Amino acid sequence: MFINAILLALREIRRNLMRSFLTILGIVIGVAAVITMVTLGNGATRMVGEQIASLGSNLLILRPGQRMGPAAFGAPNFRLADAEAIRAQVSALKAVAPMVSSGAPLVAGNNNWSSTVTGATNDYFVAGNWKIAAGRTFSEDEQHAGRAVCVIGATIQSKLFGHQNPVGAELRVKNFSCRIVGLLTSKGQGAMGMDQDDVVVMPLRTAQRRLTGNPQDVSVILLSMRDDAAPEQIMPQIRKLMRERRKIADNDDDNFNLMDTRQIAEILSGTIGTITTLLGAVAAVSLLVGGIGIMNIMLVSVTERTREIGIRLAIGALEHEVLLQFLIEAVALSAFGGIVGILFALVSCLGLSALMNMPFEFQPGINLISFAFSALIGVLFGYMPARRAARLDPIEALRHE
Amino acid sequence: MSAAPTPTSSSLEPLIEFRGISKTYGQGQAAFLALSGIHLGIRQGEFLAIMGPSGSGKSTAMNILGCLDAPSEGEFLFQGVHVERLGRNQRALLRRHYLGFVFQGFNLLARTSAQENVELPLLYRGESALKRHTAAREALARVGLSGWERHTPAELSGGQQQRVAIARAIVTQPLVLLADEPTGNLDSHRSHEIMELLVQLNREQGITVLMVTHEPDMASYASRIVHFVDGEIASDTEQEVRTCS
Numbered sequence: 001m002f003i004n005a006i007l008l009a010l011r012e013i014r015r016n017l018m019r020s021f022l023t024i025l026g027i028v029i030g031v032a033a034v035i036t037m038v039t040l041g042n043g044a045t046r047m048v049g050e051q052i053a054s055l056g057s058n059l060l061i062l063r064p065g066q067r068m069g070p071a072a073f074g075a076p077n078f079r080l081a082d083a084e085a086i087r088a089q090v091s092a093l094k095a096v097a098p099m100v101s102s103g104a105p106l107v108a109g110n111n112n113w114s115s116t117v118t119g120a121t122n123d124y125f126v127a128g129n130w131k132i133a134a135g136r137t138f139s140e141d142e143q144h145a146g147r148a149v150c151v152i153g154a155t156i157q158s159k160l161f162g163h164q165n166p167v168g169a170e171l172r173v174k175n176f177s178c179r180i181v182g183l184l185t186s187k188g189q190g191a192m193g194m195d196q197d198d199v200v201v202m203p204l205r206t207a208q209r210r211l212t213g214n215p216q217d218v219s220v221i222l223l224s225m226r227d228d229a230a231p232e233q234i235m236p237q238i239r240k241l242m243r244e245r246r247k248i249a250d251n252d253d254d255n256f257n258l259m260d261t262r263q264i265a266e267i268l269s270g271t272i273g274t275i276t277t278l279l280g281a282v283a284a285v286s287l288l289v290g291g292i293g294i295m296n297i298m299l300v301s302v303t304e305r306t307r308e309i310g311i312r313l314a315i316g317a318l319e320h321e322v323l324l325q326f327l328i329e330a331v332a333l334s335a336f337g338g339i340v341g342i343l344f345a346l347v348s349c350l351g352l353s354a355l356m357n358m359p360f361e362f363q364p365g366i367n368l369i370s371f372a373f374s375a376l377i378g379v380l381f382g383y384m385p386a387r388r389a390a391r392l393d394p395i396e397a398l399r400h401e
Numbered sequence: 402m403s404a405a406p407t408p409t410s411s412s413l414e415p416l417i418e419f420r421g422i423s424k425t426y427g428q429g430q431a432a433f434l435a436l437s438g439i440h441l442g443i444r445q446g447e448f449l450a451i452m453g454p455s456g457s458g459k460s461t462a463m464n465i466l467g468c469l470d471a472p473s474e475g476e477f478l479f480q481g482v483h484v485e486r487l488g489r490n491q492r493a494l495l496r497r498h499y500l501g502f503v504f505q506g507f508n509l510l511a512r513t514s515a516q517e518n519v520e521l522p523l524l525y526r527g528e529s530a531l532k533r534h535t536a537a538r539e540a541l542a543r544v545g546l547s548g549w550e551r552h553t554p555a556e557l558s559g560g561q562q563q564r565v566a567i568a569r570a571i572v573t574q575p576l577v578l579l580a581d582e583p584t585g586n587l588d589s590h591r592s593h594e595i596m597e598l599l600v601q602l603n604r605e606q607g608i609t610v611l612m613v614t615h616e617p618d619m620a621s622y623a624s625r626i627v628h629f630v631d632g633e634i635a636s637d638t639e640q641e642v643r644t645c646s
């Protein structure tokens with residue numbers, strides 16, 4: 001009986017291939033959209049996590065201004081002495097890297113490029129988890145005397161030097177010439193198009209003198225904690241020290257902020273998670289609309305096939321047999337739509353993640369859920385038309401034109 | 402699944418019996434009496450033609466005889482079973498197991514091969530694929546359509562379509578074949594072919610044939626003619642069976 005109903009339903013789908021295809025289109029799009037959204041969203045979350053880890057493990061960022069974001073408006077910069085004080089008074093720190101940065105045009109030979117130049121001590125390479133691919137970091141003398149030397153990232157090398165070894169070459173930064181002493185190991189494409197390798201680092205003193213023009217101010221201090229350090233102990237210490245040094249009254253707010261990169265990672269992946277959920281929900285609505293499409297076409301098909309239903313009833317089909325046939329047709333259609341949707345999603349996920357430089361990982365969970373959901377939609381939206389078909393009066397149905 | 406009601410008949414009793422059958426369409430002011438207190442007995446093996454002017458209640462009577470519709474009043478016995486007491490699904494089971502239908506408009510499934518059309522009633526009977534296949538081929542052969550199994554209705558002439566419909570009606574070896582104006586859509590030549598086929602089935606297989614027609618020419622093939630006028634039986638005559646050419 002059940003097998004018969006399946007047989008009848010499949011025959012009917014095959015008989016009306018074009019209509020069947022149009023019927024499942026909504027489901028195909030809905031399923032593909034849901035899976036693509038969720039897969040890409042999860043990929044993005046993972047990628048952000050990886051990249052923040054690549055920034056440096058156990059990294060704290062100390063910046064002037066009240067909250068995270070670019071605006072440090074009105075809040076005074078840190079002084080070099082602040083970094084020294086932290087180094088002297090806070091234990092469990094692996095590296096304290098005061099830094100300044102400034103956008104600057106770069107020229108080497110006939111090539112030019114524009115990038116952000118960072119002035120920092122060697123601690124910067126420790127805090128930022130940078131490895132030297134060729135050459136070296138700064139010498140004591142270079143740092144102390146503020147010599148015109150620099151270490152460049154992989155992007156700068158490829159933009160200005162192609163495949164040549166840049167170490168030892170001269171790089172013109174803004175209005176002075178700088179000798180390249182080291183090349184950093186590539187960290188790869190960053191989150192949301194941010195390129196971490198697009199970087200030029202020179203000794204802090206050099207940058208302060210020649211780029212920012214202020215020999216005492218630093219704009220950011222990177223702090224790398226030891227592996228066994230507890231941020232919840234270290235962070236209040238640093239905060240207290242900074243409040244003292246910046247002479248903030250007890251009832252005033254901080255005019256600087258201290259962030260744990262892990263915290264940033266959490267905030268970012270939280271945001272991406274919300275966006276993923278939202279997009280997934282929108283896509284789920286389209287899946288629902290696809291279900292309504294199935295109901296619509298099944299209803300039309302019941303009207304269109306009234307005579308056929310009449311024939312079946314006259315021949316001796318029972319109500320529940322006709323019901324089952326139409327229900328199975330709807331479920332088979334929507335389940336098939338689900339499968340096609342999954343294939344579409346696979347293709348679009350592969351394409352989009354390649355386009356956005358994101359890792360792609362097949363997620364069986366969301367695929368299974370989407371498939372089950374599409375079949376469920378078949379049951380829900382197929383039931384009404386199926387019941388209508390089953391309840392037809394055979395005489396009326398036979399007379400139907 | 403429930404079995405069809407099992408008829409308990411003796412050969413003396415009529416196969417089918419109408420006892421005071423009435424059928425009213427609509428309600429109240431709009432009520433229309435399509436059949437009024439019909440009495441009619443039909444024995445196994447008869448070839449009955451129902452005639453009468455348009456609107457006289459022929460189709461209404463056929464629908465009740467075919468267990469497609471329930472009477473408003475009266476008793477309808479099929480092999481001793483009170484059909485008027487049966488529900489929709491029970492009547493469907495009677496149709497499935499004992500009746501075969503041929504309609505005026507052929508009513509074949511479109512875009513479906515002759516073979517599959519004929520297999521349909523067997524599918525609902527739960528027969529195996531092999532049984533369905535051979536029985537359908539046999540039925541098609543019996544109506545002279547060997548070699549046409551793969552053709553869809555659109556690829557067949559009207560007469561051929563009606564033959565497929567007859568094959569579908571007899572593939573289950575029914576007790577009774579009901580045909581409401583089976584030649585209504587056919588030209589005279591094809592009509593006679595169909596009638597001869599019905600006579601043959603009636604004679605050789607003992608299938609009781611109930612047929613509605615308004616053409617005296619077609620009715621002349623029957624062994625008995627019942628005339629309906631205004632929902633009542635005006636005349637009921639047995640006749641010499643016409644021999645096939």
Ligand SMILES: Nc1ncnc2c1ncn2[C@@H]1O[C@H](COP(=O)(O)OP(=O)(O)O)[C@@H](O)[C@H]1O
Nearest residue numbers: 426427433435454455456457458459460461462
């Ligand atoms: N479903 C229906 N509802 C209302 N009136 C009907 C219905 N079916 C038939 N009738 C009426 O009953 C009468 C008998 O119809 P029918 O049995 O089809 O006549 P025939 O087949 O002899 O032409 C006609 O007047 C017709 O209008």
Ligand SMILES: [Mg+2]
Nearest residue numbers: 456459460461
């Ligand atoms: Mg009629």
